[in-house]
Amino acid sequence: MIRAGSEFEAPTLALVRPARKYTLLSRTGDSLFWLARYMERSDFLARTVEAAQRLAALPQAYNETGSEWDSALESSGAVEAYHAKYGTTEPDSVVDFLTFDPDNPSSIRNCLEAARTNARSVRTALTAEMWDAINGAWLELKSFEQAAPVKGEERERLSRFLEFVKQTSLHFDGAVIRTMLRDPSFWFCRLGLHMERADNTARILDVKYHVLLPDTEQVGGSLDYFQWTAILRAVSAVTAYHWVYRENIKPWLVADLLILRPEMPRSLISCYDNIVRSLDSISQAYGRQGPSQRLSHKTLAQLENSSIEAIFQSGLHEFITTFLEDNNQLGSAITEQYLV
Amino acid sequence: MDAVVGRVGYVSLPGLFFDEMSEAGGQPRQVYQRLARWLETVPPDLLASRRRQADLLFRRIGITFAVYGDKDATERLIPFDLVPRLISRTEWARLEIGLIQRVKALNMFLADLYGAREIIKAGVVPSDLIYRNPYFRPEMVGLKVPHDVYVHIAGIDIVRIDDKDFYVLEDNARTPSGVSYMLENREVMMRLFPELFGSHRVAPVENYPDILLNSLRSVAPPTAGSDPTVVLLTPGMFNSAYYEHSFLADKLGVELVEGRDLFVDNDVVFMRTTEGPKRVDVIYRRLDDDFLDPLAFRPDSALGVPGLMNAYRAGSVTLANAVGTGVADDKATYTYMPEIIRFYLGEEAILKNVPTYRCREPEALSYVLDHLDELVVKEVNGSGGYGMLVGPHATRDQLATFAAKLKHDPANFIAQPTLALSTCPTADATGIGPRHVDLRPFVLTGAKGTRVVPGGLTRVAMKEGSLVVNSSQGGGTKDTWVVDDGEAGR
Numbered sequence: 001m002i003r004a005g006s007e008f009e010a011p012t013l014a015l016v017r018p019a020r021k022y023t024l025l026s027r028t029g030d031s032l033f034w035l036a037r038y039m040e041r042s043d044f045l046a047r048t049v050e051a052a053q054r055l056a057a058l059p060q061a062y063n064e065t066g067s068e069w070d071s072a073l074e075s076s077g078a079v080e081a082y083h084a085k086y087g088t089t090e091p092d093s094v095v096d097f098l099t100f101d102p103d104n105p106s107s108i109r110n111c112l113e114a115a116r117t118n119a120r121s122v123r124t125a126l127t128a129e130m131w132d133a134i135n136g137a138w139l140e141l142k143s144f145e146q147a148a149p150v151k152g153e154e155r156e157r158l159s160r161f162l163e164f165v166k167q168t169s170l171h172f173d174g175a176v177i178r179t180m181l182r183d184p185s186f187w188f189c190r191l192g193l194h195m196e197r198a199d200n201t202a203r204i205l206d207v208k209y210h211v212l213l214p215d216t217e218q219v220g221g222s223l224d225y226f227q228w229t230a231i232l233r234a235v236s237a238v239t240a241y242h243w244v245y246r247e248n249i250k251p252w253l254v255a256d257l258l259i260l261r262p263e264m265p266r267s268l269i270s271c272y273d274n275i276v277r278s279l280d281s282i283s284q285a286y287g288r289q290g291p292s293q294r295l296s297h298k299t300l301a302q303l304e305n306s307s308i309e310a311i312f313q314s315g316l317h318e319f320i321t322t323f324l325e326d327n328n329q330l331g332s333a334i335t336e337q338y339l340v
Numbered sequence: 341m342d343a344v345v346g347r348v349g350y351v352s353l354p355g356l357f358f359d360e361m362s363e364a365g366g367q368p369r370q371v372y373q374r375l376a377r378w379l380e381t382v383p384p385d386l387l388a389s390r391r392r393q394a395d396l397l398f399r400r401i402g403i404t405f406a407v408y409g410d411k412d413a414t415e416r417l418i419p420f421d422l423v424p425r426l427i428s429r430t431e432w433a434r435l436e437i438g439l440i441q442r443v444k445a446l447n448m449f450l451a452d453l454y455g456a457r458e459i460i461k462a463g464v465v466p467s468d469l470i471y472r473n474p475y476f477r478p479e480m481v482g483l484k485v486p487h488d489v490y491v492h493i494a495g496i497d498i499v500r501i502d503d504k505d506f507y508v509l510e511d512n513a514r515t516p517s518g519v520s521y522m523l524e525n526r527e528v529m530m531r532l533f534p535e536l537f538g539s540h541r542v543a544p545v546e547n548y549p550d551i552l553l554n555s556l557r558s559v560a561p562p563t564a565g566s567d568p569t570v571v572l573l574t575p576g577m578f579n580s581a582y583y584e585h586s587f588l589a590d591k592l593g594v595e596l597v598e599g600r601d602l603f604v605d606n607d608v609v610f611m612r613t614t615e616g617p618k619r620v621d622v623i624y625r626r627l628d629d630d631f632l633d634p635l636a637f638r639p640d641s642a643l644g645v646p647g648l649m650n651a652y653r654a655g656s657v658t659l660a661n662a663v664g665t666g667v668a669d670d671k672a673t674y675t676y677m678p679e680i681i682r683f684y685l686g687e688e689a690i691l692k693n694v695p696t697y698r699c700r701e702p703e704a705l706s707y708v709l710d711h712l713d714e715l716v717v718k719e720v721n722g723s724g725g726y727g728m729l730v731g732p733h734a735t736r737d738q739l740a741t742f743a744a745k746l747k748h749d750p751a752n753f754i755a756q757p758t759l760a761l762s763t764c765p766t767a768d769a770t771g772i773g774p775r776h777v778d779l780r781p782f783v784l785t786g787a788k789g790t791r792v793v794p795g796g797l798t799r800v801a802m803k804e805g806s807l808v809v810n811s812s813q814g815g816g817t818k819d820t821w822v823v824d825d826g827e828a829g830r
Contacts, residue, residue, distance in 0.1 A: 023611075024614045024615070025595055025597060025601050025614075026601070027601050027612070117577075120582075121577045123583075123590065123596075124586050124589045188614070285615075286614075340612075
C-alpha cells in the first residue's frame with residue numbers, strides 16, 4: 001500500500017516535458033480530411049454499383065422503371081460528366097465510368113488515386129498502418145488495371161474489384177481507429193469521413209425520395225420493394241433495418257432509418273453526431289470555437305428535434321435539399337476556419 | 341588477365357580492380373571471412389526468395405525514386421542488392437577521422453569566404469574560382485551564421501582502389517541525399533538476414549535521426565527558446581527525393597513543410613497550422629538555394645518562401661545547410677581541398693583526392709584533349725552523373741562533341757583518370773558477381789562538433805562493368821556494415 005507522504009513522492013526532477021503543443025499544418029489537415037473523404041466515397045461508389053447491378057438483374061416485371069443506372073450516376077454526382085462522354089445510358093459504360101474510368105473525376109480508381117496522392121503528400125501524418133492500407137490498395141488497383149479482363153469473366157472481375165474496394169475502406173478505417181493518436185489529425189480524418197458519408201446518404205435519399213413517399217405503397221407489397229432494398233444495400237443497411245424495426249420494409253421506415261436513427265452508422269443524425277464530436281474535440285484542443293462548431297451543432301439539433309412524420313409533412317424532398325445545402329456550407333466553414 | 345575463382349564460386353577481377361572481399365589469391369580478406377563462408381553455403385533459391393521479399397518490403401513502405409525526364413517512371417524502385425558491403429572497424433576509424441577533418445575544413449573555408457577571405461589573400465585559391473562561381477552568394481557576405489556552421493549535413497563520396505587508401509570522389513555540401521536508404525537498407529537487412537547479424541557485430545546506424553535533430557536544435561538562433569521549432573522544407577512530392585524528406589521528417593518528429601506552408605512576417609518565419617501561425621526557428625531545407633526565396637533568387641520559383649532571405653539575414657531563423665555552400669563542393673574547388681585543409685588546420689589531408697586536371701589551366705586542358713578517351717570529364721557544377729563523359733566508354737562522335745564543349749568553356753570542366761573503383765560481391769541473375777561500388781558516409785556538424793554515423797550509403801553499379809553508380813543512371817544500393825575486424829577480432 002502506498003501512502004501519501006511516504007517515500008513514494010513524486011520525483012522533483014521533471015522526467016516528462018510538458019506535453020508538446022501539437023502542431024498540424026493547415027495543408028496536412030486538409031489532406032487528411034480529403035483522404036478520408038475519398039476513401040469513404042470509393043466505398044459508397046462500390047456499394048452503389050453493386051446495388052444497381054442487382055436491381056438491373058431482376059426480371060423487368062419487378063423493376064418497371066428500369067432507370068437504375070441513371071440513378072446510380074445521379075447519386076454519385078456523375079450525370080453530366082457521363083453524358084458528355086457517352087450520350088446514352090448503357091449499363092456497361094456506366095459501370096466502367098463509375099469504376100475504372102480515369103476520365104471520371106469521381107470514379108473509384110480516381111478516388112483511390114486521389115486518396116493516395118493526399119496520403120503521399122502527408123506521409124508523416126499517417127501511421128505506418130494507414131499508409132500500408134492506402135498504398136497496398138493502390139498497388140492492388142494497378143494490378144487490376146494491368147490485368148485486362150478475360151472475355152466472359154468481366155462480371156467476376158468486377159465483383160472481385162468491388163469486394164476489394166469495400167475491404168480497403170474497412171482496412172483503412174481500422175488502421176485509423178486502431179493506430180492514430182487522438183489528436184487533431186485524427187479528428188480531421190473522422191470529420192472527412194462523416195462529412196462525406198452524410199453527403200452520400202443524403203444524395204441517395206435525394207435521388208430516390210419519390211419511391212419513399214408513403215402514398216406509393218401498395219397493399220400486399222409493392223414492386224418498389226426492390227427499390228427500397230437497393231437503397232438500403234447502397235448504405236449497407238439491409239440487415240440493420242430488420243434488427244431495428246423487425247417488420248417488412250416500409251418506405252417511411254427506410255427514410256427514418258437513414259435520417260433519424262442514431263444507432264444506424266450511416267444515418268444523417270449519426271453522421272452529425274460524429275461531426276459535432278470531431279469539431280468539438282478540435283476546438284477543445286485549440287481552446288476556441290468558430291463558425292463550423294456553431295453550424296454543426298445547429299444541424300444536429302434540427303435532426304434531434306425532428307420526427308419522420310414531421311419531415312414527410314413538410315416535404316422529404318425539401319428537407320433533403322436543405323440538408324445538402326447546410327452540409328456544403330459546413331464544409332466551406334471548416335475549410336475557412338482550419339484548412340487554409 | 342585471368343579471372344580468379346575463389347572458394348565461393350565468386351569471380352573477382354584481380355589486378356584490374358581491388359575487390360573488397362577477395363585478395364588476389366582468391367582468399368577472402370579477414371573482415372569478409374564470415375560472409376564469404378555464408379555465400380558459399382547459401383542456397384541460390386534462398387537468395388532469390390529473400391530478394392523478392394526485399395522488393396515487396398521496399399515497394400510497400402514506398403521507397404521509390406523519381407527519375408527526372410522519365411515520364412513512365414515517376415515512381416521507380418532503386419535496385420537493392422542483398423549482399424552487404426563490409427568495412428572493418430580499423431578501416432572505419434581512419435576513414436572517420438579523415439571525414440571529420442575534411443568537413444571541419446569545409447566549414448572554416450566557407451566562414452572565411454563569406455568573411456575575412458584570408459585564403460584568397462594568402463593566394464591559396466584563386467579569387468576568380470570563387471567569384472565566378474555561380475554558387476557563390478554575395479547575399480551571404482558578412483552574415484554571421486550560428487556557431488560558424490555552414491555545412492550541417494555533408495555527404496562525402498568515397499572510393500577505394502586498393503586496401504590502403506580512401507579517396508574522395510566529391511564533396512556534397514548542399515543538400516546531400518541518400519541517408520534514408522542507409523537507414524531503410526539496414527532495417528530490411530535485419531528483417532531478411534537475422535542469421536548474418538548473429539555472426540557479425542554490426543555498428544548501428546539507427547541513431548542518425550537523433551544526432552541530426554540534436555545538431556539542428558543546437559544551431560537554433562539565439563531568439564529561439566529552449567525548445568526550438570525545427571521543420572524540414574521539401575520542394576514537394578514531385579521531387580525525386582520526396583520519400584526521403586518525408587521519411588526523415590517522420591524520424592526526426594518535425595513538420596514536413598512546403599514553401600506554401602511558410603510565410604514571413606516582420607522578418608520572422610511562421611508556418612500555417614490548423615491552430616494559426618507558429619514560429620519556426622530552424623529549417624532543414626532540402627530545396628536548392630535558387631528556389632528558396634523568389635524575392636532574393638529565382639523570381640519564378642513557386643517552391644520557396646518570399647522574404648525568407650530577409651529573415652535569415654535578420655538572424656531570426658537558421659537554414660541548414662546554409663545558403664551558398666555550393667561554392668565549397670564544386671568540382672573545381674575540390675581540386676584545392678588538400679591545400680584548403682592544410683591552410684586552416686595545418687594538417688595533411690587524411691583522405692586523398694583523386695588526381696584531377698583543372699581544365700581552366702591551359703596545360704591541363706591540352707593534356708585532357710589529347711587523352712579524352714582515357715579520362716572521365718565532369719562539369720564543375722554538375723551532379724547526379726548528368727553531363728559527364730566517360731572516355732573509355734564513349735563513341736568517337738561523343739568524344740568529338742565533348743571536345744568542342746570543352747574548348748568552348750574549359751573552366752567549366754575537370755577531368756580525372758577513370759578510376760579503378762573497387763568491386764564488391766553483388767547478386768545478379770546468375771549468382772554472385774563483382775560490381776563497382778562507392779560509399780557516401782553522412783557527416784553531421786552542430787554547435788558541439790562533428791560526428792559520423794558508422795556506415796553510409798554504398799552505391800553499386802548494377803550493370804556488369806559499369807562504373808556509374810548514380811541512382812539516376814541505373815545504380816543500386818547496398819547496406820554498409822562497419823564490423824569488428826574479423827574472426828580474430830571477435
